[in-house]
Amino acid sequence: MPLYNRRPDPGLSALPPAALPLAELLARVRQTLSERFAESYWVLAEIADLTVPRFDGAHCYLTLSDQHTTARGAQLKAQARATIWSQRYQQLAPAFEQQTGLALKVGLKVMLRVQIKFHEQFGLSLDVVALDPTYTVGDLARQRLETLRKLEAKGLLERQKRLTLPLGVQRVAVISSPTAAGWQDFVQQLREAPYDFALTLFPASMQGDDSPASIRTALAAIKLRRREYDAVVIIRGGGSKTDLLAFDDYGLAAAVAAFPLPILTGIGHERDEAVVDLTAHTSLKTPTAVAAFLIERLARLEAALEGYGGRIRELAQARVQDAVGHLQRILRRAHQEARQQLSGHREELHQRIRLAAAAPRAQLRQQEQQLTRRRHQLHRAAQSGLRGQEARLRTFGRALAQRFRRLHRRRCEQLLHRRFQLQLAAERLLHQAEVRLLQVQIPTTAAPLPLVPAPTPTRSKAVSSPAPKRVAAATPAEGQLPLFLS
Numbered sequence: 204m205p206l207y208n209r210r211p212d213p214g215l216s217a218l219p220p221a222a223l224p225l226a227e228l229l230a231r232v233r234q235t236l237s238e239r240f241a242e243s244y245w246v247l248a249e250i251a252d253l254t255v256p257r258f259d260g261a262h263c264y265l266t267l268s269d270q271h272t273t274a275r276g277a278q279l280k281a282q283a284r285a286t287i288w289s290q291r292y293q294q295l296a297p298a299f300e301q302q303t304g305l306a307l308k309v310g311l312k313v314m315l316r317v318q319i320k321f322h323e324q325f326g327l328s329l330d331v332v333a334l335d336p337t338y339t340v341g342d343l344a345r346q347r348l349e350t351l352r353k354l355e356a357k358g359l360l361e362r363q364k365r366l367t368l369p370l371g372v373q374r375v376a377v378i379s380s381p382t383a384a385g386w387q388d389f390v391q392q393l394r395e396a397p398y399d400f401a402l403t404l405f406p407a408s409m410q411g412d413d414s415p416a417s418i419r420t421a422l423a424a425i426k427l428r429r430r431e432y433d434a435v436v437i438i439r440g441g442g443s444k445t446d447l448l449a450f451d452d453y454g455l456a457a458a459v460a461a462f463p464l465p466i467l468t469g470i471g472h473e474r475d476e477a478v479v480d481l482t483a484h485t486s487l488k489t490p491t492a493v494a495a496f497l498i499e500r501l502a503r504l505e506a507a508l509e510g511y512g513g514r515i516r517e518l519a520q521a522r523v524q525d526a527v528g529h530l531q532r533i534l535r536r537a538h539q540e541a542r543q544q545l546s547g548h549r550e551e552l553h554q555r556i557r558l559a560a561a562a563p564r565a566q567l568r569q570q571e572q573q574l575t576r577r578r579h580q581l582h583r584a585a586q587s588g589l590r591g592q593e594a595r596l597r598t599f600g601r602a603l604a605q606r607f608r609r610l611h612r613r614r615c616e617q618l619l620h621r622r623f624q625l626q627l628a629a630e631r632l633l634h635q636a637e638v639r640l641l642q643v644q645i646p647t648t649a650a651p652l653p654l655v656p657a658p659t660p661t662r663s664k665a666v667s668s669p670a671p672k673r674v675a676a677a678t679p680a681e682g683q684l685p686l687f688l689s
Contacts, residue, residue, distance in 0.1 A: 217529055229323040236327075240319040241333055249312050251282065256292060256675075260598035263287040263296070263307075267315075267329070285317065285329040295334050302336040331364045350478055359460035362483040369433045370464045371504045374401045378421045378433040380409045385438045385471055385490035392494035397502045401629075403432070409439040415548050419458045429464050437479070438490040439470040450477035469493035518609070523600060530592045537585045544581065548574055 252266035265285040287295060300306050307313075310344035313646050316333035356459055378568040381404060393400045405421040410415045418437065425435055437459075449455070459466050460482035468483045469490040487493045552574060556567070 222245070226323055229321075233321040233323065236319055237322045243316050243318045245314060245316050245335070246329075247312070249284075249311050251305065253307060253309050255307070256289065260289050262289050263292045263303045265307075265331070283329055284325065285315070286333050287331045291332065295331070299334050299336050320680060345479065347451050350451060350456065351481070353453060354456060354460065354482060358458070359457055361460070362460045363466060363482060366463075366465045366484055369485060371435045371454040371501050373399065373435045373501070374429075375497070376403050376405060376425045376435045378405050378418055378425075378435065378437045379439060379490075381406050381476060383409060383439055385469070389438055389469070389494050392491050393497070396494075396498045396501075398498065398615040400497070401563055410449060411493050412449075415452040418455055422458050422462060426463065432464060434464065434484075435464050436469065436493055437466060437469050437483070438493060449646075450479040452478075452672055454466075455479060456482045467493050467496070519603065522603075523596075526596050526599065529598060533592060534585075534589055541581045541585055545578060548577065 248267035250270040250271050252264055254264040256263055263286070266282060267285050268280055268282045272278045289616070296307060314335040315329075315331050317329040317331055319415070320328050320330050322328070339488070351360070377389070379389075386404070390402065393402070400614075405424055407421040408417040412507075421436070425432065458477050458480040465484040467485045467487065467490055468477075468480050469487045470477060471489050476486065487496055552570060555570070560567075570684065
């Protein structure tokens with residue numbers, strides 16, 4: 204006969220299971236974990252939260268997380284608390300920072316050797332016993348390589364280098380921290396140069412996690428006023444390898460590469476190149492090197508213009524010498540022709556004398572007088588022609604000199620007028636900006652910082668004012684070279 208489930212006999216009551224105290228249950232869990240996971244293990248995780256010691260003897264507390272995808276495609280995130288005890292932190296943290304150039308921070312991927320600990324009151328936690336800096340260095344190198352590959356795939360690595368840098372860069376937009384030593388060195392280097400640079404500082408944070416966004420904001424502000432500048436300079440006064448990680452950011456490097464003006468960088472590193480250096484138009488080591496580069500370009504431009512002026516003088520002198528030589532050749536030919544004519548007339552006279560030996564003496568005297576007059580006429584004609592040629596040569600020389608002076612004076616007046624127009628436009632823009640700032644009552648994030656404030660000029664004083672400090676002309680159109688004499 205088959206057996207079936209039967210209802211319990213109401214006469215028989217089942218005994219309840221024996222209950223364990225919570226402390227005993229958790230103690231068994233702790234014992235099981237300590238026996239099962241007695242050794243330490245290497246784990247890969249990302250630092251989700253970090254509390255560093257604020258005084259000697261304090262411990263470092265971390266929250267480690269790991270997000271992965273299951274076989275079904277679901278996103279799972281594992282998370283655990285970890286602790287680096289005080290004495291071990293004093294050993295691990297400096298060694299990690301020395302080998303990687305990075306301090307422990309949130310968002311950093313690390314490889315740690317941990318021991319599993321369980322406490323009845325605080326639950327599961329991990330004790331960190333070692334850190335592997337080579338994994339973090341490799342991860343940073345991988346991220347940099349991925350950034351370069353993305354930029355190269357989009358054609359952004361060489362885009363800035365295809366822009367044309369003006370021969371004379373004098374209107375410069377600078378992105379830097381106002382309190383940075385590199386900014387002060389850059390300004391001092393340009394002030395010591397014999398050229399006048401118009402600098403506008405766009406303040407930005409040059410280190411930290413918010414540095415890429417701050418620099419991109421400054422670039423956006425410059426882009427709105429890009430017609431006012433010849434080039435953009437990004438400088439900082441150097442720093443540790445950690446501080447320069449902001450310049451490996453993909454968003455910042457892409458913004459630099461796509462910018463419509465040439466960008467020069469002087470980030471202050473000596474060995475490694477940041478990704479921003481690779482996407483910029485010109486990369487230099489330090490802010491002072493950028494200043495020297497700008498000064499050298501203006502010096503080469505000035506030398507070229509002086510060479511053109513010297514060439515013009517040489518051509519004018521050559522024209523004058525050619526005219527003098529031509530005049531001397533004409534004079535020699537006139538003398539030769541006069542001698543030839545005189546010789547011809549003498550021969551003709553001798554022939555007539557021989558043919559008319561019996562002619563009256565009066566006719567002979569008349570012929571001699573005619574010969575004498577003709578000789579004087581030829582001599583006077585030669586002298587008159589010579590004086591006329593000399594007068595025309597002097598007139599041509601004076602006209603050439605006057606035309607050259609007028610051209611020089613007109614070009615100087617045009618350059619002065621253009622400079623004063625630019626200064627007046629800058630003053631007007633500044634005044635309009637100040638009025639808008641007063642109306643809106645919010646501080647600006649990009650205030651122009653001219654080196655030397657210039658008074659508002661008038662047109663009547665532009666001609667009679669003394670010669671200003673050497674300023675290059677406005678950027679010429681493509682295929683043209685500005686022509687002015689210093």
